[in-house]
Amino acid sequence: xxxxxxxxxxxxxxxxxxxxxxxxxxxxxxxxxxxxxxxxxxxxxxxxxxxxxxxxxxxxxxxxxxxxxxxxxxxxxxxxxxxxxxxxxxxxxxxxxxxxxxxxxxxxxxxxxxxxxxxxxxxxxxxxxxxxxxxxxxxxxxxxxxxxxxxxxxxxxxxxxxxxxxxxxxxxxxxx
Amino acid sequence: xxxxxxxxxxxxxxxxxxxxxxxxxxxxxxxxxxxxxxxxxxxxxxxxxxxxxxxxxxxxxxxxxxxxxxxxxxxxxxxxxxxxxxxxxxxxxxxxxxxxxxxxxxxxxxxxxxxxxxxxxxxxxxxxxxxxxxxxxxxxxxxxxxxxxxxxxxxxxxxxxxxxxxxxxxxxxxxxxxxxxxxxxxxxxxxxxxxxxxxxxxxxxxxxxxxxxxxxxxxxxxxxxxxxxxxxxxxxxxxxxxxxxxxxxxxxxxxxxxxxxxxxxxxxxxxxxxxxxxxxxxxxxx
Numbered sequence: 001x002x003x004x005x006x007x008x009x010x011x012x013x014x015x016x017x018x019x020x021x022x023x024x025x026x027x028x029x030x031x032x033x034x035x036x037x038x039x040x041x042x043x044x045x046x047x048x049x050x051x052x053x054x055x056x057x058x059x060x061x062x063x064x065x066x067x068x069x070x071x072x073x074x075x076x077x078x079x080x081x082x083x084x085x086x087x088x089x090x091x092x093x094x095x096x097x098x099x100x101x102x103x104x105x106x107x108x109x110x111x112x113x114x115x116x117x118x119x120x121x122x123x124x125x126x127x128x129x130x131x132x133x134x135x136x137x138x139x140x141x142x143x144x145x146x147x148x149x150x151x152x153x154x155x156x157x158x159x160x161x162x163x164x165x166x167x168x169x170x171x172x173x174x175x176x
Numbered sequence: 177x178x179x180x181x182x183x184x185x186x187x188x189x190x191x192x193x194x195x196x197x198x199x200x201x202x203x204x205x206x207x208x209x210x211x212x213x214x215x216x217x218x219x220x221x222x223x224x225x226x227x228x229x230x231x232x233x234x235x236x237x238x239x240x241x242x243x244x245x246x247x248x249x250x251x252x253x254x255x256x257x258x259x260x261x262x263x264x265x266x267x268x269x270x271x272x273x274x275x276x277x278x279x280x281x282x283x284x285x286x287x288x289x290x291x292x293x294x295x296x297x298x299x300x301x302x303x304x305x306x307x308x309x310x311x312x313x314x315x316x317x318x319x320x321x322x323x324x325x326x327x328x329x330x331x332x333x334x335x336x337x338x339x340x341x342x343x344x345x346x347x348x349x350x351x352x353x354x355x356x357x358x359x360x361x362x363x364x365x366x367x368x369x370x371x372x373x374x375x376x377x378x379x380x381x382x383x384x385x386x387x388x389x390x391x392x393x394x395x396x397x398x399x400x401x402x403x404x405x406x407x408x409x410x411x412x413x414x415x416x417x418x419x420x421x422x423x424x425x426x427x428x429x430x431x432x433x434x435x436x437x438x439x440x441x442x443x444x445x446x447x448x449x450x451x452x453x454x455x456x457x458x459x460x461x462x
Contacts, residue, residue, distance in 0.1 A: 016223070019303040019314075020230045028380040030308050048187040052194050059198070063212075064219060065303075066310075070212045071202030075195060082191045114309050118355075119376075129377050138308050 003164035004053070007042065010156075011058050014038060019065065030137045032145035033107060035062050039077045040106050041150065043084030044091070044099045045157050046166075051081025068117060076113055080106040100146060107142035111135040216343055224345050227302045228316060235445075294411060296330075296448040297321070302346065311354040311379065315447060318345045326409055328450045334438025335359070335403060335414045336447055352416065353384050353441055361386065361416050362404035368393045369404050372416055378434060382441060383420060387432040395422050401435055411454055 014034045022031040035058045043051025059074030066073065084102050091098045115130050205212050299315040317323050319342045329336045329349050337351035352359055357374040371388045378385060389395055399419045403410040415438045422433030 012222070012226075016226050016230060020227055020234070023304040026308075033308070049190055052187075052190055056194055056198070060201075060215070061219070064215050065223075069202050070205035070215075071198045071200075074201065075198040078191065078194045078198060082187070085187070111308075118309055126377070133380070134308065134376075 003160060003166055006160045006164070007050075007054055008057065010153075011035070011038060011054065011061060014058070015061050015065075027137070027141070028133075030134060030141060032141040033110065033138065034142075034145055034149075035059075035073075036077065036080065036107055036110055036142060037103060037146050037149060037153075039081030040084045040099065040103050040146075041153055042157075043081040043086075044088045044102070045093075045154065045161075046085075047089070048082045048085030051083075051085040052078050053081075055079075055081030068114070072113070072117060073110075076110055080110070096150065099150065100143065103146040104139055104143040107139040108135065111138050220343050220345055224302070224316070227314075228300075231300070231302050294450045294452045296450050298446055299323075299329075299347075299449055300446055301444050309355075309376075311351045311374070311441070312340075312348055313351065313444065314346050314348055315449070316346055317449070318343045318347050320344050322451060323347045323449065324453065326453045326455065328409075328411055328414065328453075329447050330414060330450065331439045331444060331447045333415055335410070335416050336439045336441075336444065338409060339449070349447070351441060353379055353382070353437060355379070359410055359416065360404045360407035361401045363389075363393065363395055364400040364402045364413075364415075366394070367405075368395070369406065370401065372401065372435060382437065383434040384417065384437055385432065386419065386422070386435045387425075387430065389422070389431040391424060391429055391431055393431060395419060395431065397421055407454065408458075409454055411450060411452070411457070 014037070018034045022034065025031060038058050039051050039055035042054040055077035056074050059077035060070070062073040062077070063070045080102075083106070084099070088095075088098055088102065112135060115135060119125070119130065201211065297317070299317040299321075301313050302316045303314040304312070315323075315329075323339060323342050325339055325342055327339045329338060335352055337349045337354075337357070339347045340350045341348040350357055352372065352374055354374045355376040359372040360369065361372040362369050368389060370386050370393075373385045373387065375383075375385045386401060397419050401416045401419060403412055403414045403416060405412045417435040417437040420434045420436045422431055424431050
């Protein structure tokens with residue numbers, strides 16, 4: 001319970017940073033998607049169920065304050081959390097490369113989905129512009145943010161896990 | 177029972193159920209706003225105070241940074257501005273005479289009310305859309321401060337956007353450079369009507385698209401575009417920007433081009449909300 005509360009607080013902190021600080025570090029209108037990092041990270045740290053939990057909350061928050069239909073980001077974030085939990089199930093917890101691969105893949109899929117929902121459905125494809133000016137830069141920027149935030153978040157997560165008396169992901173797997 | 181419940185909730189089933197719940201949520205919010213409205217109002221009580229606090233903290237640092245601007249820059253500005261004051265004083269005298277004449281003529285035409293300067297209230301920008309795909313932003317005044325949907329928002333002397341959603345303590349403003357924004361504009365000199373549309377491919381360069389000038393319109397770079405008299409959402413005569421380039425379309429029936437907006441969207445911190453809506457003036461709507 002205490003651990004879940006910590007996750008909720010972390011989601012809020014990431015959200016506030018996303019809305020207040022990210023606008024200042026945007027490069028030609030593109031900024032990192034910080035909220036997307038959370039389901040990917042927590043899926044890796046704590047298994048698929050953890051990823052789903054964080055994904056649905058972060059996604060609803062992103063939807064409520066973003067411009068898209070309620071449920072779109074939640075749907076995608078849940079997928080990323082589950083994907084991260086499942087694909088990285090047998091990856092060492094000390095690993096750095098695989099979660100980063102999954103971060104950039106998730107960001108890429110997320111931006112593609114946004115492009116699809118907001119533009120392709122309205123018959124404005126313009127793939128060249130969107131890939132080179134929106135989707136790829138945002139994915140790479142998100143990856144950069146992920147690299148910067150991965151170790152702080154992991155360190156904090158281990159502390160909180162120890163404080164709440166939770167084991168690693170293997171423990172979680174037995175629970176669920 | 178507890179054991180069986182645990183056995184049922186495997187990760188795959190939880191995953192499937194959550195996805196299903198997301199789809200249901202999306203379907204509900206297509207047909208009604210109640211869920212998202214309730215969620216937003218609830219979350220606002222937590223988030224708006226936090227955003228405001230962090231913003232004022234940021235403001236302190238920003239002001240400090242501005243104070244450190246170099247002395248030479250400021251001196252250069254002083255000389256520039258002194259020159260401009262002289263120009264403006266001269267212009268002002270001329271305009272004062274015009275204004276006097278104008279008010280006399282307006283009285284004749286009984287147009288006072290429509291052209292009177294609108295009541296405005298200042299608001300602070302406390303957040304921008306949390307994603308990369310739109311240019312919506314949040315201001316710190318909501319229905320408790322008398323904000324209503326469709327109120328026009330300006331900054332400096334240019335149009336910024338329009339309020340699209342109102343919550344108790346904050347409102348969402350859709351800016352005119354956003355992709356799905358549409359404003360009916362006109363050439364301030366001749367009153368020729370045109371459409372002003374945001375475009376994501378131009379957002380980066382800070383431009384907006386202007387279309388639908390009829391081909392015989394005499395329009396050139398540097399001309400001012402203001403909101404038109406036929407717009408049903410925007411008050412008449414608010415400056416949108418100046419024409420940057422214009423060319424005839426392939427059909428030779430219309431002309432289109434780009435506008436540089438008068439408002440500075442890069443550094444939007446404080447905006448003015450015009451508390452009169454077009455619906456108030458025309459008398460339909462509450």
